[in-house]
Amino acid sequence: MENRFIDKLHGFGPLSDEDVAALKAATSKPRNVAGRRDLIREGDRPGPVFVVLEGWACRYKILPNGTRQVLAFLMPGDACDLHIGLLAEMDHSIQTITPALVATIDRTEMDELMDRRPGIAKAMYVAQLVDEGTMRAWITSMGRRTSIERVAHLMCELYLRARNIGLTDEPELALPLSQLLLADSLGMTPVHLNRVLKELRVSGAMILQRGSLLVADPGKLVQIAGFDENYLHRRLRRAA
Structure with missing residues (x-):
């Protein structure tokens, strides 16, 4: 197993x-x-x-x-x-x-x-x-990132973490997180989150619907988020 x-x-x-x-x-x-x-x-x-x-x-x-x-x-x-x-x-x-x-x-x-x-x-x-690095990234998001940057950053993180453990190797990821749960993690109301998700969908960066995340344009999503994966320390994985 x-x-x-x-x-x-x-x-x-x-x-x-x-x-x-x-x-x-x-x-x-x-x-x-x-x-x-x-x-x-x-x-x-x-x-x-x-x-x-x-x-x-x-x-x-x-x-x-x-x-x-x-x-x-x-x-x-x-x-x-x-x-x-x-x-x-x-x-x-x-x-x-x-x-x-x-x-x-x-x-x-x-x-x-x-x-x-x-x-x-x-x-x-x-x-x-x-884990502590991830928490610092979340604190930074809550304190300094705009709403769209905050959502994009979390989507980048979840997708990358899932890919790292083999949950996906495609642009699409099964994401079993309701909008209410995501809103509670982002310090937003579900209504506000829904507006931001629509903005990200219109931009062509990503689509989140029915428990599925599609990263349509990884470069654009990373750019919106200002995402830097260093806090996940994947370099350690590559060096091991």
Whole structure:
């Protein structure tokens, strides 16, 4: 069975056969989780490390007025919260977007893996740094990019991340994110987002409809977004 978690870590550094065997064992008993189910909620005591093997999930916070801010999208191969166990409680929630296959690695087992296997530890740390780089890119978008730049930048990111893990090698990507979910990640209303998506469609850069993203003109979309992929650190993948 394909294990995108191992594939992702392999892209961040060399893993020995023993490293791969240990990671396979640690993720050998995944469970099926229905879509729109919380894996863990804000205020809960941190538990195991969640590894998304199939499907999509997101991090989010609910504000006192009931509105939601999506903080990150998780794709197959992504792991959640390497060091969150050091805290007393979760400061955000994690929810599946689609039906997902999720493995859980006990905190003690993860600590032992990283202590005994430096190759795994290095790859996990790099993966965490890439997650932090992605968060900085989102903060920059929310603070300084215009609405159309913000939407275009997120589409570039999601498409590139999906292509990196083999979800697509075509201009089109199955994107299981509703406009409401996208709006909550972009700090926009659904009505405003719909206007921006129409503007991007008219420009010929991209089309988003019915759970599918078509990057019609990659150069134009990148130009609109001012997109620079360096925060995803794909150079590490190419060098590995």
